[in-house]
Amino acid sequence: MQLIYEQSIPGRPGVSLPASDVPPAAGLSAELRRAEAAVLPEVSELDLVRHFTLLSRRNFSVDTNFYPLGSCTMKYNAKAIEEAARAFVPYHPMVALLPHGASYCQGSLALAYELGRTLTEITGMDEVTTQPLAGAHGEMTGIMMVAAYHRAKGNKKRYVVVPDSSHGTNPASAAMVGYEIITVPTAAYGDMDLERFREVMTDEVAAVMMTCPNTLGLFNPHIREICDLAHDHDALVYYDGANLNAILGKVRPGDVGFDVIHVNLHKTFGTPHGGGGPGSGPVGVKKELIPFLPGPRIVRNDDGSYALESALPESIGRTAGFFGNFGVMAKAYAYMVMLGRAGLIQVSEQAVLSANYVMSRLKDLYELPYETSCMHECVFSAVRQAKNGVHAIDIAKFLIDRGFHPPTVYFPLIVKEAIMIEPTETESKETLDAFIAVMREAAELAERDPAAFATLPQSMPVSRLDETKAAREQNVCFGSW
């Protein structure tokens, strides 16, 4: 398909602007003016619409395909939440920051505040900031608060501990805050090796970052012990909320002993992923960390009105422009309001049921590196198929041709030939069965005719792409300009 730039015809007008109702002003001096207008596409509105409409059709998406990506919670995004967020589109965030401005933004502030309160109840934490703009941003914000906490207490801390099954963002976020990383391997039982953890757990550890259930879909039975051990060294325990969809109403990280948590609203709370974002990563903390929350904070006055609190001497400061990805927050709050208590519990029950169902129906053909009952996702390994030369990525391409988005196959790094499946609670049994059938077909084909996988996928606009060439040539911008 042509690029929009390749369809451009110099001089062709696009959407027209209102005519100016003011006199033209004296122009900028030459050195302040750009020499030439940016070479943006010049296409008719029809050609623009056709281009992006056709382009969109070159994507798989939740609305068109089952999308069982592990660790990503690709659930259905209710259309009503879009409508809900639209109600808040016209409001300028700076108005809230003007003198007495908060009284002109009571609806927006109420929404952000009530979302925070709902999240504290869901996670068992004491306070929430909605400012972080994504999960990793939340992690960084959380670890910054950990650092501020230790600084305030005069603790000398150097390390952050993560299991080797953790998301890459965990060590990366800790590194952004200046910590060195200690990685603890996973034991045969599929969770962080407790013995090895004890060995590394010293007074120099600032925080331990855990995902629970972890990226193998397993709930760590030693989780409280780990929290206690960390606390013994005045290390704080961080809960990576990526897998929160497994335990809504069942477990609250705050109850278990976690001190900080981020929540991915775009995973657990049903907001669309948009091809990679925007997400929203609110962070919840226990009491001891409240002074360090980023500002300005939204607070509720005794009279029920909402206000901004900016005088926060111990705050880590802003980590983003305003109050978070507000539009995403509005959608997530709409989701919570619609589901309510019972609905949210059912989310996790159904998600766990679906994952176990898929696991039970595929475990005869695919290796389960850690066989046990899983939570909301299950991780297989294609090692058996790989013996015939059919790798997890090949099975992924087979699935694409059958209309299923592949599970996660590059992660977790500790499982060879990983196939990480998170079906989510919104998919019907009929869809799961269809997926299972195709996965079984793939396993059978891998036995019967492994060479058949080499040329897959065949039904997509492009076949397998040369990633080496892309990395070598670094062609990331069209043409010369």
Place this chain on the structure above:
Amino acid sequence: MQLIYEQSIPGRPGVSLPASDVPPAAGLSAELRRAEAAVLPEVSELDLVRHFTLLSRRNFSVDTNFYPLGSCTMKYNAKAIEEAARAFVPYHPMVALLPHGASYCQGSLALAYELGRTLTEITGMDEVTTQPLAGAHGEMTGIMMVAAYHRAKGNKKRYVVVPDSSHGTNPASAAMVGYEIITVPTAAYGDMDLERFREVMTDEVAAVMMTCPNTLGLFNPHIREICDLAHDHDALVYYDGANLNAILGKVRPGDVGFDVIHVNLHKTFGTPHGGGGPGSGPVGVKKELIPFLPGPRIVRNDDGSYALESALPESIGRTAGFFGNFGVMAKAYAYMVMLGRAGLIQVSEQAVLSANYVMSRLKDLYELPYETSCMHECVFSAVRQAKNGVHAIDIAKFLIDRGFHPPTVYFPLIVKEAIMIEPTETESKETLDAFIAVMREAAELAERDPAAFATLPQSMPVSRLDETKAAREQNVCFGSW
């Protein structure tokens, strides 16, 4: 693809309704209750969304494909007009009909009225009703007014005259009003045979219905003569507005002598066709027909307010529920407001330019039954290709495989192997060139390998369909219920 009914799982809940806030009432007696709930689909919202999203992708459409259907004016539908119409979504039409209700609907009434005024200026008529819901509905409404006119004058009329190139709706609409039809053949010069017309033009003729430019894309040079001849017999002349896109600002049917006109807002004025509707077919009339317009009529008071006039003793009566397909009317008015005078003139100029361009680039390979400069559409014949066994419909299927919606190939009935192309003004030269190239390729293939067409199209979800079987089996409803 499965039907939505085939995906239904009994008991599966769909979108939930608000809980009742009133006590349950005593039920209906058994004989008034339906025995069993209607067997509607029972699917999750995700499965519903996936079904209709995937279903939509089995369509060609203006937003995805060039759609050069003759007589249908498939121009680009600006997205802004949708937004414009949305502003009027909440208003109940009955409110306008309540005592003093008009004052609660001034915005809606103003829109309908001003649309009508704009159309009178565009068509050169004296008054417009927006009530008709589609082009054919407008034709019927117009001919009913003709009948009322003759009745009021005591004229004895029996016939309506149409050329054989006319749209099928013309005779069908006249027949709905009880007239017999006289069909006049087309002369070699591509317009209604003037001699034959003179022969049939008697005092028993109620109306002559003309499309101008006609369905061959030609502007009738004798059009005023035809009007005059009709008027000599106190017959009225009806203008079928299907092809109005050719002459905006150039010719006004009212100036030429037409007495009644319908306008297809969904053709000329850029509203989407929606897979076959809704359209909107306002009817304009000259002074002498005003008393017969359907009611209630929207009028403008001297103080600038708008009101409804229902006491219309000579009116033909309502032809539809309220004030027309108001949502469509709002979009069309938005289109007119955006384009303005110069923009509308440019529409026709560009539409005619595009059609002549396509004609000039294809006339060496395809037969032109009536060679002359065309207006907004041109009609070829595939007779040359048909000699090799490649029919117009085969060329249509070739185009489908190349991503172009075929031109009209079943019409006009008077051209054998017709290929009726209306490119419209919104397509870029690049698109026209791509279409021309594929049409030329088809002609060449028809010479080189005519048998290749038999299995086309191949790239669609289905290949050629058995229409005979459909007509024989009359399977128009799924399953037994």
Place this chain on the structure above:
Amino acid sequence: MLDAIGVTSIDDLFRPIAPGLRAKSFDLPDGMSEFEMLRTFQELAAKNAQHLVTFVGGGYYDHLIPTVVDHLTGRAEFYTAYTPYQPECAQGTLQALFEYQTAICRLTGLDVANASLYDGGTALAEAALMALRVTGRRRLVIDGAVNPFHREIVRTYLANLDVELLEIPPKLGLEDDARLRAAIDGSVAAVLVQNPNFFGSVSDFRRLADEIHAAGGLLVVSTYPVSLGLVATPGEMGADIAVGDGQSLGNPLSFGGPSFGLIASRKEFIRNLPGRIIGETVDRHGERGFVLTLQAREQHIKRHKATSNICSNQSLCALRGLIFLSSLGRQGFAELARLNYDKAEYAKQALGRLSGVEVMNGGATFNEFTVCLPKDAAEVVAGLLRKGVAAGVPLGSYYPDMGHCLVVTVTEKRTREEIDTFVRQLEGALCN
């Protein structure tokens, strides 16, 4: 492009049009950008009264519409397609309309349905014409309790034809079809009734059906589709043709349009149905597919001998109807009907308790009902409009002897609080 054509200017292309035929005027304002246009439109819409609480129906109903309906109907591939004349590249529209036809059959309890007509009133007129064709007779009987607008449309459609239309005045308060049955004889092509009727009354038309059938005529029932979540279907009542306005199935009020007209009939009348019909078939490989079928009934083939002149229908609105019905599903749709029924009953009882107010319907009603007030209803309605409530449709304009009567509509969207407020407001209006 001009070069390729062999002309030097666009004006050359318009040369076939003689100067004397050219437009004498084209006096329109300058164009504007979409932003200015949208501002203009929003200002215009704001001139309508905002936030009226509405208890009016009269053929158009203020119902909830799930968000998915807009979302899915808005798919460009549905929205900007034309009539599916080329079936291979129109399976989306064709399958959807086949599914729609199925939904209409299941709702109405009849065998076959078309792919939509314009609206409820024109659908009734088409049904009348269809009954004339099927029976070859020239007389029709219509119940005066049919929506007066729809009756007017039928009259308009029949005005120029050699057909007699007998309107039987309604007998409010005593839903008795005796006068209708009395009008039946061997010359009557069909009896046209509405259920629930304009006054909100739900009737049992089985006896009427038997008698018109015995006389060789047809029963045409105009229905309000939401009622079909609860009320006996036209099919169960013995109707031969059912029609209705589909607006309440997922189409917004939009000041009266677009909505769609639904029509369904017994299988044997399929060739007499007006409008487009989608049929199932197979392709060259035996794959299921859908096509426009029985097109020989239609105007583009049959011209003046077509069953109707209809060409453009209301496809997209019918698609909204299908998605609406599919989103609620079997249970949800029944629940919707029940909500409408319960809320209206609540309001009916509350209004009935007001001093001087009498509920006129003798039997059951569905989501609307008629009350008689101790005052002129038109005046009461005008007064309440000023307070922001559209109290109902006063009947004086349509039934001159019912000037004190008011048809009140209560859909699922009206909250108990709104109903209670309305009852108090009406009480207040009657005291003055």
Place this chain on the structure above:
Amino acid sequence: MLDAIGVTSIDDLFRPIAPGLRAKSFDLPDGMSEFEMLRTFQELAAKNAQHLVTFVGGGYYDHLIPTVVDHLTGRAEFYTAYTPYQPECAQGTLQALFEYQTAICRLTGLDVANASLYDGGTALAEAALMALRVTGRRRLVIDGAVNPFHREIVRTYLANLDVELLEIPPKLGLEDDARLRAAIDGSVAAVLVQNPNFFGSVSDFRRLADEIHAAGGLLVVSTYPVSLGLVATPGEMGADIAVGDGQSLGNPLSFGGPSFGLIASRKEFIRNLPGRIIGETVDRHGERGFVLTLQAREQHIKRHKATSNICSNQSLCALRGLIFLSSLGRQGFAELARLNYDKAEYAKQALGRLSGVEVMNGGATFNEFTVCLPKDAAEVVAGLLRKGVAAGVPLGSYYPDMGHCLVVTVTEKRTREEIDTFVRQLEGALCN
């Protein structure tokens, strides 16, 4: 499903979680239907002040958004897709983001761009970190005229790192980079400036670029993208890295988010760019296609050695930016910038004529400017808010010695009438 798994209840599946770990509370309200939820949300939104006429910016701008932007971005296939890790079934997102990167390069006059960061402030912080990586130095100089929120974000990001951040107080009214240049030495990794700056002033940073380059450091320019329709690009100014907030490119105000952060740099720094980058390549058949490239920089591969921790970015907002730019096109975008410039100049002159009001910017400005009032600006703003106008950002909270100063923003959306009214209102406020 339970049978297939071999358990008897869903509870069995949660058995791995010991009872002592179970939630102690989950006290949330009952759920509600979408209709009730939407009513709740609309009531909540109505608690915000409606129809404020806004002359505030401060990093977020009230611009027009063509309708096509919503329409196209809303395509389900864009909207509900995930990060394009499987390129064959994600060419839609990948090609669109490649086109986006191209637009950002062309806007900024730089060689390479990523597929988006979170917002303007975090993009500036990422640029600061990037400059540290590129140069291996530990000192940064930042202009005090950079948006105070963005400076705060940079401070927050750097707080735990062994880095010195030198903030140079701004010299309002005399845009002179002398103090910035004086701070440059061989230890400075980068100078961070903003153009137009927080006061609205447009500067020429060429000399600054030359001097920081001579000292072996980088120039980072934070830019307001709409200005790039008119103002010299960061590339032309000699910047090594450009960042900015993309909100004004087709993203609604939405109370502060989501928008996107843009970042572009000279080609040689591509491996130090944070976030995702899309690259062009070919498939097995030589067809052009797009993939995520240079992923070895990213956290999912490089973990704690990644160039940034960013994973989710703001793809959909970047797509909005691309569609916005493509819909206006080359000329339209230049015209948009010009409209902003002209309207602000009109307002600046009008305000400057008011008695006691002084325009503080010495040189050119773009769509915002700073005035000094004869009164405390915060009080004036609070007073005008009550009249429905958000008059600008008073500077006292951010620059304690500028309590009488106000940054006024005028975008293309403000009509002359609104500006004239505002001028009169401000005049009135100053008289009291």
